[in-house]
Every structure is written in structure tokens, then in C-alpha cells.
Amino acid sequence: MHPWGKWGRSFVSYGTAAARAALADAGLEWSDVGSVVGADTMRCGYPGYVAGATFAQALGWQGARVTSVYAACASGAQAIGTARAQILAGLADVVLVVGADSTPKGFLAPAGGERPGDPDWLRFRVLGATNPAYFALYARRRMALYGDTAEDFARVKVKNAAAGALNPLARYRARVTAEEVAASAVVADPLRLLDICATSDGGAALVLSSMEFARRHGHPDPVRVRAVSTVSPTYPKAVLDLPDIATDSAAAVSPAPHAFRASIARAAYEEAGLGPEDLSLAEVYDLSTALELEWYEDIGLCAPGEGAKLLREGVTALGGRLPVNTSGGLGSFGEAVPAQAIAQVCELTWQLRGTAGDRQVQGARVGITANQGLFGHGSAVVAVR
Amino acid sequence: MARTRRPVVAGWFTDDTVPEAEFRLLGTRCTACASVFFPREDDWCRNPGCPGGGELAEVPLSPRSRVWSYTDGRYRPPAPYVSDPDAPWEPYTLVAVELAAEAMVVLGQAAPGVTTADLAVGTEVEVVPGVLNEDEEHVWTTWNWRPVTTADREERS
Numbered sequence: 307m308h309p310w311g312k313w314g315r316s317f318v319s320y321g322t323a324a325a326r327a328a329l330a331d332a333g334l335e336w337s338d339v340g341s342v343v344g345a346d347t348m349r350c351g352y353p354g355y356v357a358g359a360t361f362a363q364a365l366g367w368q369g370a371r372v373t374s375v376y377a378a379c380a381s382g383a384q385a386i387g388t389a390r391a392q393i394l395a396g397l398a399d400v401v402l403v404v405g406a407d408s409t410p411k412g413f414l415a416p417a418g419g420e421r422p423g424d425p426d427w428l429r430f431r432v433l434g435a436t437n438p439a440y441f442a443l444y445a446r447r448r449m450a451l452y453g454d455t456a457e458d459f460a461r462v463k464v465k466n467a468a469a470g471a472l473n474p475l476a477r478y479r480a481r482v483t484a485e486e487v488a489a490s491a492v493v494a495d496p497l498r499l500l501d502i503c504a505t506s507d508g509g510a511a512l513v514l515s516s517m518e519f520a521r522r523h524g525h526p527d528p529v530r531v532r533a534v535s536t537v538s539p540t541y542p543k544a545v546l547d548l549p550d551i552a553t554d555s556a557a558a559v560s561p562a563p564h565a566f567r568a569s570i571a572r573a574a575y576e577e578a579g580l581g582p583e584d585l586s587l588a589e590v591y592d593l594s595t596a597l598e599l600e601w602y603e604d605i606g607l608c609a610p611g612e613g614a615k616l617l618r619e620g621v622t623a624l625g626g627r628l629p630v631n632t633s634g635g636l637g638s639f640g641e642a643v644p645a646q647a648i649a650q651v652c653e654l655t656w657q658l659r660g661t662a663g664d665r666q667v668q669g670a671r672v673g674i675t676a677n678q679g680l681f682g683h684g685s686a687v688v689a690v691r
Numbered sequence: 692m693a694r695t696r697r698p699v700v701a702g703w704f705t706d707d708t709v710p711e712a713e714f715r716l717l718g719t720r721c722t723a724c725a726s727v728f729f730p731r732e733d734d735w736c737r738n739p740g741c742p743g744g745g746e747l748a749e750v751p752l753s754p755r756s757r758v759w760s761y762t763d764g765r766y767r768p769p770a771p772y773v774s775d776p777d778a779p780w781e782p783y784t785l786v787a788v789e790l791a792a793e794a795m796v797v798l799g800q801a802a803p804g805v806t807t808a809d810l811a812v813g814t815e816v817e818v819v820p821g822v823l824n825e826d827e828e829h830v831w832t833t834w835n836w837r838p839v840t841t842a843d844r845e846e847r848s
């Protein structure tokens with residue numbers, strides 16, 4: 307990975323640095339790579355839309371198969387899914403997956419121009435509905451339904467900042483107190499500045515290979531990707547989602563028993579042949595503190611409405627029974643959209659290898675990542691050792 | 692020259708020819724499977740289980756329902772939201788409303804003056820015409836959600 311922050315450089319430099327670090331870690335040369343998959347960034351003009359080729363050019367054209375994928379926040383996971391499928395299909399032995407972004411300050415915004423056919427454009431034009439507005443709607447709903455409090459939300463920030471303080475790659479490395487969260491400005495009632503993740507520059511990369519290749523190259527017990535879930539929602543999607551102005555109507559068709567976010571993790575567990583009871587740790591998308599609590603429930607750590615209880619009991623903190631966001635999460639990193647789902651898997655990898663330093667989860671064997679992006683993109687990766 | 696009133700998006704709500712009390716959001720309903728769409732879907736039914744062969748007929752949505760959740764925007768949103776960068780930012784309130792008959796949640800801005808303190812999950816609200824912004828030529832109209840008062844209830848029930 308490239309450290310996250312506001313560095314003021316091109317996304318290409320972050321992605322290339324992350325790629326070189328991943329190759330060095332794997333003990334491979336760029337020339338060993340048979341395929342490169344780039345997760346696209348949408349804020350860097352044309353090269354960003356063809357990220358795979360952009361990174362391949364930066365590293366030096368060498369004729370590898372190339373793929374570029376865009377899936378909003380799930381771009382990185384779709385890149386991993388694509389790489390894995392190529393390996394499983396025998397198209398490549400070694401695939402380099404790269405995602406990087408340089409993100410402007412402030413709210414993420416849609417592309418410019420008059421585009422009334424684009425739901426993302428419309429939600430800004432008609433409602434001024436920023437991403438934090440949606441996170442706040444979920445947070446308020448949890449308060450009404452489950453009795454979650456602003457103090458519970460702040461506790462997530464305190465926990466993740468404590469983990470991020472131990473991570474040299476994180477953008478924010480200072481511990482945060484509940485008082486500091488409470489004293490930060492309200493962005494979208496009930497969420498405050500420190501409840502919401504910032505936007506950042508950053509890059510992350512992974513080298514994936516077949517098991518046979520890994521063993522041949524002296525890795526008898528590598529971290530294995532056991533599942534990559536990239537399921538879409540089922541109709542009717544009855545939970546309000548970015549960037550939609552309304553949900554699907556459930557008047558004619560009943561929604562599936564598990565809502566979209568929960569179905570993402572369920573598909574990953576099914577593919578992995580594992581369940582939440584097998585987990586050693588999880589990395590989930592804490593775009594807001596309240597959203598992290600929702601993920602606890604959606605990845606099956608507890609029943610709906612019990613996320614805050616799990617947090618209060620210390621289960622999900624470093625040293626707890628099932629640490630969540632040991633990396634520090636997006637609260638400590640910030641959003642670098644195409645990189646973050648890859649960064650989550652980087653953290654699983656270090657934890658499963660036992661090389662996560664001061665944030666190490668003792669004896670980690672199984673980890674899951676979970677995220678959700680615009681337009682019904684979601685992903686979860688299960689990795690095991 | 693007088694500015695023309697124009698809906699921010701054509702066809703999403705009734706126009707100025709109806710009295711305010713008859714203002715409604717407009718969706719479409721598939722005649723084959725009864726699925727309702729808002730924003731309106733005019734090209735095809737998106738229910739994968741639809742038997743097909745139906746038409747998408749315009750349908751007014753329920754005028755009143757309950758708050759699913761709500762928030763506000765304390766910072767100026769980016770473009771294409773229109774606001775005067777030289778004027779101090781006035782937070783707007785955003786309401787997600789669960790329409791019972793249509794079994795769907797619809798977002799909207801709250802009527803001017805309604806703050807998050809005036810709302811709770813479950814508060815009854817009604818849809819009313821509103822103004823999103825004005826420029827040299829146009830008054831851009833939209834829909835707003837407004838809490839139903841006891842007086843409204845008696846008058847309009």
C-alpha cells in the first residue's frame with residue numbers, strides 16, 4: 307500500500323508505489339505478472355477510466371493481459387474478483403490488482419454537466435443529498451428503531467482511531483476521545499464530523515496467484531482467498547440506498563428475507579463454506595460510525611439491533627473476541643474509492659500472516675471484508691490461513 | 692420580465708394547473724404486475740418477475756404518510772445543487788417518507804422552516820409544492836414534505 311493522506315500527487319504515483327510494494331512482498335518481478343487488473347478512479351480524467359492500462363504503462367509495458375473495472379466503492383473487490391476468476395480459469399498464474407485515487411477535498415460529487423438521466427446527478431440537483439445525508443438517515447433510523455445513541459456512534463470512532471493509531475499506513479494516527487467526537491461540528495444530524503470518514507488520497511495493491519504457483523515459489527501456506535462476493539440486490543430493493551431518491555416499491559412483490567447488505571456477506575460465507583462463527587476478524591465499511599454497527603448485524607456477528615451492544619461489550623475492539631476494523635477502518639484512512647476494498651484485503655492478509663504488529667489479532671485464521679458502493683454494488687472477501 | 696415556474700424534473704409531480712391541495716408526486720404503475728415506480732419508469736417494468744405485456748400508467752402517489760428517517764445538511768452541498776455561494780448557508784432538512792400504500796420510501800426536502808426538531812420517525816407528513824431555487828428566467832419548483840398539523844387533519848380528512 308501507499309500511505310493514505312492528502313499528498314497532492316497523481317493517483318498513478320500512489321498505485322504504482324503500492325504495486326511495487328506488493329510485488330516486492332511477493333518476491334516477484336513485474337515481468338512475472340501475466341495479468342493486471344486496475345480498479346478505476348473517476349476523478350482523474352481519461353487515464354483514471356482505464357486504470358489497468360495506466361498502471362501497466364507506469365510500470366513499463368510488458369504485454370500482460372489488462373482489465374479495468376469500475377464498481378464505485380466495490381471497484382477494488384471487483385478487481386480482485388476478476389483476477390481470481392482469471393486464475394481459476396487458467397488464464398493467468400499471477401495477477402496484479404491495483405487501485406488508487408487522489409480525491410478532492412470535501413463531499414464526493416457527481417461528474418459535471420446537465421445530466422438529468424443520472425440518479426447520482428439528480429440526488430444532488432433535486433435534494434442536495436450528499437453521501438453523509440444518507441448515512442445520517444440510517445443513523446437516525448437506528449436511534450429510533452434500536453435505541454442507539456450518539457455516544458454509541460462516538461464509541462466506534464474511539465475504537466477505530468485507537469486501531470488506526472497503530473497503523474503506519476493510516477492517514478489519521480491520533481487517538482480520539484468521545485468528547486472530541488461530541489465537540490465536532492454536526493454535518494448531517496445526528497452525525498458529526500468525526501462520525502464521517504474523510505476523503506483521502508491512497509493506493510493499495512495485491513498480488514494474487516494460483517496455489518500451485520505460490521507453492522512452487524516457496525509459499526507453502528499462503529493466505530488464500532476463499533470467497534469473493536459481488537452479488538447485486540434483488541428486486542424489490544426495499545432499503546433506501548445511495549444514490550436513489552426512492553426505494554423499489556414492495557407493493558407487488560415481497561422483498562427477500564435478507565436485505566442487500568446482509569445478502570453480500572451471506573453469499574461470501576456460502577462460497578467460502580464458513581460462517582460468522584469462524585471469523586477471527588472483519589474489515590467493514592465505516593463510512594459513518596453508525597454504519598459500522600449496521601455491518602456487525604449484516605455480516606452476522608449479532609442479531610439486528612444488537613450492534614451497539616456488541617460494541618459496548620468490547621467484542622469488536624482490538625483485544626476483543628472479534629475485532630472489527632483492526633486497520634483503523636475508513637475512519638482512520640479516509641475514502642480513496644478504488645483502493646479501499648483492496649486495502650481491506652491487505653489488512654486481512656497481514657493479520658492472517660501474523661505480521662500486523664501492534665494491531666495483531668492473536669492466532670487469526672479467518673477474516674471477512676465487506677463494503678457497499680453506489681448503484682447496488684457490494685462486495686465481501688473471505689480470506690483464510 | 693416575470694420568471695416562469697418550471698418543475699426541476701418534468702413529470703415527477705403535478706403541475707401548477709391543479710390546486711395546491713391536489714398536489715401529488717407522480718409515479719408509474721405496471722398494469723401487468725402492479726409494481727409502482729418513483730421516479731417514474733416509462734420505458735419498461737423493472738420487476739424481473741413481471742409476466743410482461745403491461746403498460747406503465749401514470750399514477751399519483753399517496754399524499755400523506757409517515758417519516759422513515761430524517762436529517763439535515765449543515766454544509767453546502769456541491770453542484771449541481773444550486774445555492775448562492777455568497778449567501779450564508781441555510782441548512783435544509785431532508786426527509787425519507789415511507790408510503791404505506793406503495794410500500795416504498797421516498798426522499799424529499801422538508802418545507803421551508805421545518806427543522807429536524809419538528810420531526811420524529813413516524814411523524815405524519817404530507818407532500819406540498821415547493822420551490823427549489825430561482826434564477827434569472829425560472830422559478831424551479833419541487834416537492835416538499837411538511838408535518839400534518841391537527842388543523843390540517845380536521846380540514847382535509
Ligand SMILES: [Zn+2]
Pocket residue numbers: 721722723724725726736737738741742743745
Ligand atoms: Zn411489471
